[in-house]
Amino acid sequence: MAALRSLSWILGLLVATSPLAAAQAQTYPTRTLTMIAPWTAGGAVGTVARIVASTLTERLGKTVVVENRSGDGSTIGTAAAAGTPQPIAGRPHARG
Numbered sequence: 001m002a003a004l005r006s007l008s009w010i011l012g013l014l015v016a017t018s019p020l021a022a023a024q025a026q027t028y029p030t031r032t033l034t035m036i037a038p039w040t041a042g043g044a045v046g047t048v049a050r051i052v053a054s055t056l057t058e059r060l061g062k063t064v065v066v067e068n069r070s071g072d073g074s075t076i077g078t079a080a081a082a083g084t085p086q087p088i089a090g091r092p093h094a095r096g
Contacts, residue, residue: 029060029062032062033065034065035049035053035056035067036077037049037066037067037068038068038075038076038078038080038081041070046068052064053066
């Protein structure tokens with residue numbers, strides 16, 4: 001009885017994880033990636049972001065673009081990366 005219960009559990013686990021194996025078989029990423037650097041271009045953050053983007057492009061086989069979104073003490077770039085609306089100028093807690 002215990003052996004049958006163990007076998008049922010193992011078969012259930014295999015059936016439950018089979019969709020995960022199919023999902024992993026897909027190629028990722030399927031499009032160009034954008035890396036947001038929340039400071040001005042030419043600084044240390046932009047330079048490191050471009051080095052990382054170059055390495056990712058080689059390893060993933062897809063283009064990685066660095067987009068500098070500076071302003072408001074990096075709040076604009078951080079909001080863009082998080083997918084939230086841009087802050088209204090002069091009112092950092094208000095969203096447009």
